[in-house]
Amino acid sequence: MAAPAFSPAATTERKPMSRASEIRGIDQTLTLADNGQYLPTLLQENDELISDIVDFSQAYGTKAKGKLVIAIEYTTDRYGQIDISVEHKITKPKAPKAKAVAWTAAGGGLSSANPNQRAMEIREVSNGRRELRSPTID
Numbered sequence: 001m002a003a004p005a006f007s008p009a010a011t012t013e014r015k016p017m018s019r020a021s022e023i024r025g026i027d028q029t030l031t032l033a034d035n036g037q038y039l040p041t042l043l044q045e046n047d048e049l050i051s052d053i054v055d056f057s058q059a060y061g062t063k064a065k066g067k068l069v070i071a072i073e074y075t076t077d078r079y080g081q082i083d084i085s086v087e088h089k090i091t092k093p094k095a096p097k098a099k100a101v102a103w104t105a106a107g108g109g110l111s112s113a114n115p116n117q118r119a120m121e122i123r124e125v126s127n128g129r130r131e132l133r134s135p136t137i138d
Helices: 026-036 038-060
Strands: 067-076 082-091 121-124 130-133
Touching: 026 038, 026 067, 026 082, 038 067, 038 082
Parallel strands: none
Antiparallel strands: 067 082, 121 130
């Protein structure tokens, strides 16, 4: 036996909600989650994200970008009850990769000295004066 087809006319008329309890804003919706505990957590994590991008920008001398994504999912049944689930994701700036410069050395190793650049020394001459000279030239 097949289930009877759903007919909107067969449902009972819903009574209008009181305007005083009507929830209109996203901030009000977020206060519903976790019995009011979700929104303060979200705001705290947002403050931390802003602090992190400012610290990053000052530490690396560049622009910093962070992201806060909030997802609100609504599910309803035929009686009008709406279940709300909220989640968020925070993306903080990534530290730049560590970098170095090296040159190949004999035997396949690395050296921090450029073999194509002459080595220069500073030596004391007289009367506290110094001069720059190449160790190969005397």
